[in-house]
Amino acid sequence: MRDGIEAAKQGLPALALVTDAFWPQGDFVAKSFGMPNLPRLQLPHPIAGTGQARMQAVAEDLVDDMIKALSA
Amino acid sequence: MTDKLFAESEAAALEQLHAQGLTDGLPVVIPTDERVARMVLATGQAAELTLGDMGPAGGSATIEKIAVAAVMAGCLPDHMPVVIAAIEAIINPAFDLTEMQATTHCTAPLILVNGPARAACGGIASGFGALGPGFRANASIGRAVRLAMMNIGGARPGVSDMALLGHPGKFSYCLAEDEASSPFEPLHVSRGFNAEDSVVTVVGAEAPHSVMYSGDADAGDDHERLLNVLAIGLANLATNNAALTGGAAVVVLNPEHANILAGAGLTRADICAALYDRCVHTTEALAAVNPGFASRLKPGAVRHCFKDPSQILVLVAGGSGLYSMVMPSWCAGGHRNEAVSQAIVLDLFCEIPVRADTSGVVA
Numbered sequence: 001m002r003d004g005i006e007a008a009k010q011g012l013p014a015l016a017l018v019t020d021a022f023w024p025q026g027d028f029v030a031k032s033f034g035m036p037n038l039p040r041l042q043l044p045h046p047i048a049g050t051g052q053a054r055m056q057a058v059a060e061d062l063v064d065d066m067i068k069a070l071s072a
Numbered sequence: 073m074t075d076k077l078f079a080e081s082e083a084a085a086l087e088q089l090h091a092q093g094l095t096d097g098l099p100v101v102i103p104t105d106e107r108v109a110r111m112v113l114a115t116g117q118a119a120e121l122t123l124g125d126m127g128p129a130g131g132s133a134t135i136e137k138i139a140v141a142a143v144m145a146g147c148l149p150d151h152m153p154v155v156i157a158a159i160e161a162i163i164n165p166a167f168d169l170t171e172m173q174a175t176t177h178c179t180a181p182l183i184l185v186n187g188p189a190r191a192a193c194g195g196i197a198s199g200f201g202a203l204g205p206g207f208r209a210n211a212s213i214g215r216a217v218r219l220a221m222m223n224i225g226g227a228r229p230g231v232s233d234m235a236l237l238g239h240p241g242k243f244s245y246c247l248a249e250d251e252a253s254s255p256f257e258p259l260h261v262s263r264g265f266n267a268e269d270s271v272v273t274v275v276g277a278e279a280p281h282s283v284m285y286s287g288d289a290d291a292g293d294d295h296e297r298l299l300n301v302l303a304i305g306l307a308n309l310a311t312n313n314a315a316l317t318g319g320a321a322v323v324v325l326n327p328e329h330a331n332i333l334a335g336a337g338l339t340r341a342d343i344c345a346a347l348y349d350r351c352v353h354t355t356e357a358l359a360a361v362n363p364g365f366a367s368r369l370k371p372g373a374v375r376h377c378f379k380d381p382s383q384i385l386v387l388v389a390g391g392s393g394l395y396s397m398v399m400p401s402w403c404a405g406g407h408r409n410e411a412v413s414q415a416i417v418l419d420l421f422c423e424i425p426v427r428a429d430t431s432g433v434v435a
Contacts, residue, residue, distance in 0.1 A: 025174065028232045032129050 001029040004038055014038065015069045017062075019045035039069045074108075074136050089144075094223055096215065096243055100144035111139035114149030115156065116420040123156070124163040127170025129226020133159055137224050138216070145215035146208070149424040150194040153416050154209075154246075154272055155216045158183050161274040161414035162217070168405030172276050173227040177312065178239045179402040179409075181221075182277040182322060183214055183246040184387060186260035189270030189416045190248040198250035200391035203241075203280060214244030239279040247389055253327040254388035255334035262340050263413050270418055275320050275385060275411035277399035281305050284394050287332050295336035298329060299343070302398060303350035306384070307377035311400040314353050315365040317375060319409025320383045322399040323347065328392040344381035351377035351384075385411055 004016035018026040018040050030038045041062055047055060077092075079085035085102045089095050101107070112119045112135055119136035126133050135156075142155050162169050162181050172179060190196045194209035202210060227233035235242070251258045260271035283305040285298045306321055307313040313321055323343075325333070333343055355373045358366035369375060378384055390397065401409045 022234065024231045025234055028226070028228075029128060029174070032127070032226065032232075 001026045001038070001040070002033070004040070005030065005033045005035050008035060008038055013070050015066060016040040017043055017066075019043045019047055021045035039072070041065055041069060074134075074140060093228060095144070096218060096222065098243070100219075101146050103140040103143040107143045108136065108139050110424055111143050111147070111149060111152065112136055114422055114424045115139070115152050116422050123160050126159075126163055126221065126225035128174050128232050129224075131224035131226060133163060133220065133224050138220055141219040141223060142212075142216040144219050145212045147212040147216050148194055148208075149421075150192070151209055151213050151216070152193075153270070153418050153421055154183075154185060154189055154193045154196070154213050155220075157272040157414045157416040158213070158217050158246075158274055159220055161272055161412045162221070164412045164414070166407045166410045167274065167276075167412045168407050168410075169221075169225065171405040172402065173221060173225055173233055175402060175404065176234045176236050177402040177404070178235055178237055178278055179276040180239060180241040180245050181217065181274045182241065182399060183217060184259060184273040184275070184322075184385070185246070185248040185270075185416075186251065186258045186273070187265075187270035187416070188268065189272075189418060190251070192270070192418060193416070196246065196248035198248040198389045199253075202247050202389055203245070210246045210248075211244050214241075214246035217246075218242060218244060241277070241279050245277070247324075249387045250327065250389045253330075253392075255330055256340045256386075256388065259340075259385065259387045260413060265413070265415070270416035271413050272416055273385070273411055273413040275322060275399075276402050276409050277322050278401060280324070280397040280399055283396045283398055285329060285396070286394055287328065295333050295338065298332055299346045299350060302396065303347050305398040306347065306400060307351035307353075309353060309357060309361050311377075312403040313351070313377040313400050314358065315362050316403035317377050318379045318383070319401040319403030320385060320411040321378070321401040321409075322397075323384060323386045324390060324397040324399070325386065325388050326390040326392055326396050327388055329396045330388045340386050341381070343386050344384045347384050347386075348376065348378055348381040353377065379408070383411075 001016045004014040008014040030036050082102050117135045121135045123133045185196050196209045197207035221227050265271050285301050352374050355366050355369040403409045
């Protein structure tokens with residue numbers, strides 16, 4: 001979230017990818033840092049360590065939504 | 073100005089504070105107007121004076137809000153100089169409070185006190201069991217800082233404090249150095265202060281890990297064995313220090329172990345350097361347990377677990393015997409788990425006489 005907020009503050013298109021276990025923290029950080037509406041997409045948790053095939057599948061599921069969010 | 077809550081009785085007020093998530097789960101002293109005002113008065117500073125913002129919520133750490141946390145924690149006015157200095161230390165940008173509060177790692181600010189404040193601020197324990205129960209100053213000062221981190225900084229488990237399990241030092245984690253039993257100069261002197269200064273040093277730290285060593289005065293390499301076992305505990309392959317490297321970490325020598333090292337002619341700086349030299353791992357050893365953290369290392373390379381010897385904080389505390397303690401650390405954040413020292417100001421504070429509080433009714 002912080003990376004997305006910092007990018008957005010510099011005027012760059014930003015989309016935060018947040019796993020479901022960290023979704024409440026994402027909301028908290030977005031609000032605390034003054035960007036409650038920063039675009040974000042929810043990923044299943046965990047992602048790290050789940051293997052290339054799993055991460056590829058998650059990416060393929062989300063890529064259209066990511067492009068859509070960044071094009072809005 | 074601090075927002076106010078209202079309740080018909082102290083018991084109702086306590087339940088309200090619990091229900092709103094404003095406690096650490098244990099009963100607190102209700103921060104009535106009168107109690108908070110007396111705590112503010114003891115500081116000799118204006119209630120609205122702010123020391124800075126506390127992340128991740130960005131709340132303003134005013135003297136009044138810190139006094140609220142101190143009252144809730146059970147502090148005496150005498151404890152306030154240490155509480156305020158510890159808050160100043162953790163909001164120093166070098167401490168990375170926002171990131172530290174949010175991490176999944178089990179880290180808490182260990183509050184180390186040196187100098188005259190050890191006695192002047194309520195008698196901060198440094199001997200047998202000093203990190204355990206039974207010492208009001210240690211328990212209350214550390215708890216006040218934690219309640220400030222929660223209620224000013226906004227740390228809430230699973231929402232903004234993402235520690236996967238945490239550790240008991242997140243209730244309170246405060247200790248004085250046993251300067252009288254130490255064969256070394258006090259910790260704060262080694263960090264550039266004068267011996268007569270009072271100083272708090274804060275460092276994000278895991279819970280204490282015990283390191284057992286039975287001294288043998290007949291062995292020529294007694295001190296070497298002790299250094300070896302301390303290094304194993306401080307930066308074993310399971311620690312962040314081994315995998316991430318760089319962060320400050322803590323070694324608490326009991327007086328017996330300190331004397332073994334001092335008896336071999338070692339100064340604190342020598343001990344830090346010796347531990348730095350011993351806290352190393354090869355690429356192959358790291359790769360065997362956490363290959364992701366070894367992928368950029370050259371085969372056969374040796375990596376130090378600390379940026380330099382100054383990142384290892386060595387102090388003397390606890391009873392004499394077999395056990396010293398090490399506290400490995402998180403090693404992340406922009407400043408990589410830096411320790412921060414802050415002078416404790418004693419001469420601003422007013423003596424507030426203890427007064428029986430018999431009303432039992434929220435003011």
